[in-house]
Amino acid sequence: MLTLKFIQEHKTEVVERLKKKNFDASEIVEKILSLNEKRRNLLKASESSQAEMNSLSKEIGALYRSGKADEANKAKAKTAELKNTIKELNADLDTVEKELHEELVLLPNLPHDSVPEGRTAEDNEVVKQGGEIPALDNSAVPHWDLIKKYDLIDFDLGIKITGAGFPVYKGKGAKLQRALINFFLDEAEKAGFKEVLPPLMVNEDSGFGTGQLPDKEGQMYHVTADNLYLIPTAEVPVTNLYRDMIVKASDFPIKNCAYSACFRREAGSWGKDVRGLNRLHQFDKVEIVQITHPDISYRALEEMVAHVQTLVEKLELPWRILKLCGGDMSFTSALTYDFEVYSAAQERWLEVSSVSNFENYQSNRLKLRFKEDGEKQTQLAHTLNGSALALPRIVAALLENNQTPEGIKIPEVLVPYTGFDIIN
RNA sequence: GGAGAGGUGGGUGAGUGGCUUAAACCACCGGUUUGCUAAACCGGCGUACGGGUAACUCUGUACCGGGGGUUCGAAUCCCCCCCUCUCCGCCA
Structure with missing residues (x-):
């Protein structure tokens, strides 16, 4: 499988070189790049929500330990929505990553420059x-x-x-x-x-x-x-x-x-x-x-x-x-x-x-x-x-x-x- | 096939819900010391994907066999699966 990084950085080169293998990669490459963009956005959103969740949990733990149960319960209420958000984001992310992988494995390896043109x-x-x-x-x-x-x-x-x-x-x-x-x-x-x-x-x-x-x-x-x-x-x-x-x-x-x-x-x-x-x-x-x-x-x-x-x-x-x-x-x-x-x-x-x-x-x-x-x-x-x-x-x-x-x-x-x- | 035990970083191995930022030791790398070797001491020591940067530094998230669940919070509790080891049986 080609690396995502390489495809990102050498988009036109990938398409050009695969022509030699009689393979039209242009659509797949476009799809890969747009899926990856989607993936990154979802990842960013998910990770920042998770970071928020982690720090809230820490606070709640600290509140309990210092005997402030009331405040802890209040903080708990805030986590419910966040929890849902994370769940949804991760589900979407999972889907996009699977799609991305499915596209990535469709691309053949790039032929070396010295490979002769030809079909059979x-x-x-x-x-x-x-x-x-x-x-x-x-x-x-x-x-x-x-x-x-x-x-x-x-x-x-x-x-x-x-x-x-x-x-x-x-x-x-x-x-x-x-x-x-x-x-x-x-x-x-x-x-x-x-x-x-x-x-x-x-x-x-x-x-x-x-x-x-x-x-x-x-x-x-x-x-x-x-x-x-x-x-x-x-x-x-x-x-x-x-x-x-x-x-x-x-x-x-x-x-x-x-x-x-x-x-x-x-x-x-x-x-x-x-x-x-x-x-x-x-x-x-x-x-x-x-x-x-x-x-x-x-x-x-x-x-x-x-x-x-x-x-x-x-x-x-x-x-x-x-x-x-x-x-x-x-x-x-x-x-x-x-x-x-x-x-x-x-x-x-x-x-x-x-x-x-x-x-x-x-x-x-x-x-x-x-x-x-x-x-x-x-x-x-x-x-x-x-x-x-x-x-x-x-x-x-x-x-x-x-x-x-x-x-x-x-x-x-x-x-x-x-x-x-x-x-x- | 039957019964039992177990899967935690490169290795050994601690860790029964929040003082864990996964201890300690070994191995490894760098440094100090040293006539050499050895030793001692100090420091470092995972992977992947993001953010940030001129670059390094910095920073976020996930990962304790795999997947799901409970919970504000899981290596730790629950469920399913996989694998390994030991003993018994069978067997080259």
């Missing part, structure tokens, strides 16, 4: 590219066939015990999962991210803190009996570790990485995009999260992007980095880079990571603040996160790109983790 994924800007797209021979098949051929993942068994989108990994397929998770965690740790292993379910407050609730409620599995949500990404529990906190500027940067299973209902998805490993209800991912000083959050973003780049390079996959255009960015992000790897048999790019700077948009909800050393004033921290990496599409690309007549070759860097160098 077509308009995303390729900023960097590397690796070589392998030339597969005619016998090459997509990963869902390879998976069957080598008995790596069983979708039908998953359907039997749970449902579509919950694959069962088997044998070398299962080992490959473990290998990738450990590889990603080790690499993240080398890059300075401290590992945490968070719960896979979170409460409502956490869902709200990172912005999944209330807007994207339908995308999460909801355990209604206990009112808990299965996490769609480790970003949720890990970022919420710092909810409602005031940290010291000297604690920055706070860097965490976490492996977790991720659960997504993917309501409304269909078609060829969901074939094989392309889209699942449950999948594994290593996430990196960073909380920084606002002055250096964009440097932190570049570092995180560089880290992800080393991962796809070490896995010897053809990769490219996209800077998302305004229209394709998420509601909460200020700048997002997507990583894609080329899946040679499907002949398409697959998104495997999304790295974003949220600036203070998330921390305003989370109430994640910091203080400069020696300063009394609190400021909102900047939060960032990124996948490093999500497994299924990496597996899809690895299988497809590395298929040979003899079997599927495992990238060198993974061999110490898998314990085998070929799947055959």
Whole structure:
């Protein structure tokens, strides 16, 4: 959520910048400003009445103590009206504050100045590219066939015990999962991210803190009996570790990485995009999260992007980095880079990571603040996160790109983790 | 699942209706003293939203798990909810 203060001070800027996200903010901003004016007036009136009440009460107490009951009773009579006034003012204030909040959460985060104009994924800007797209021979098949051929993942068994989108990994397929998770965690740790292993379910407050609730409620599995949500990404529990906190500027940067299973209902998805490993209800991912000083959050973003780049390079996959255009960015992000790897048999790019700077948009909800050393004033921290990496599409690309007549070759860097160098 | 105890500032913890402006201690920060460390002493030490100001100082209101109620006045009394801990049961 944008801060009220910022909207007040940068009214036209907010409207202008949100145009890039194809969002017309002018009406909402006007409404916010007028509601805030209302709020301030009500607040002033309420507070001065309360101040009056407080001093009257004090007097009454003093009168009783000095035995002047008559005068005390007289003073009491005066409080009745005041009490009513306060009640009414506070009720109005409450209403206005709720309305104001409802409007505030409608505004998306402002896109960074460098975000390209555009409406759809077509308009995303390729900023960097590397690796070589392998030339597969005619016998090459997509990963869902390879998976069957080598008995790596069983979708039908998953359907039997749970449902579509919950694959069962088997044998070398299962080992490959473990290998990738450990590889990603080790690499993240080398890059300075401290590992945490968070719960896979979170409460409502956490869902709200990172912005999944209330807007994207339908995308999460909801355990209604206990009112808990299965996490769609480790970003949720890990970022919420710092909810409602005031940290010291000297604690920055706070860097965490976490492996977790991720659960997504993917309501409304269909078609060829969901074939094989392309889209699942449950999948594994290593996430990196960073909380920084606002002055250096964009440097932190570049570092995180560089880290992800080393991962796809070490896995010897053809990769490219996209800077998302305004229209394709998420509601909460200020700048997002997507990583894609080329899946040679499907002949398409697959998104495997999304790295974003949220600036203070998330921390305003989370109430994640910091203080400069020696300063009394609190400021909102900047939060960032990124996948490093999500497994299924990496597996899809690895299988497809590395298929040979003899079997599927495992990238060198993974061999110490898998314990085998070929799947055959 | 059953029974009990409890939720007060960063932590421990006092506080049964107005001498509370939430004590005290610890931690933390600043200062004095000191050969260094330690200690002692002095001072400071919450958050949010307002008002005021050139700025600092200043000032108002709210906040003792959350919500409601009683009262001139609530951390304190009443009601509802949430959470935590202990014991028992079940269990990897």
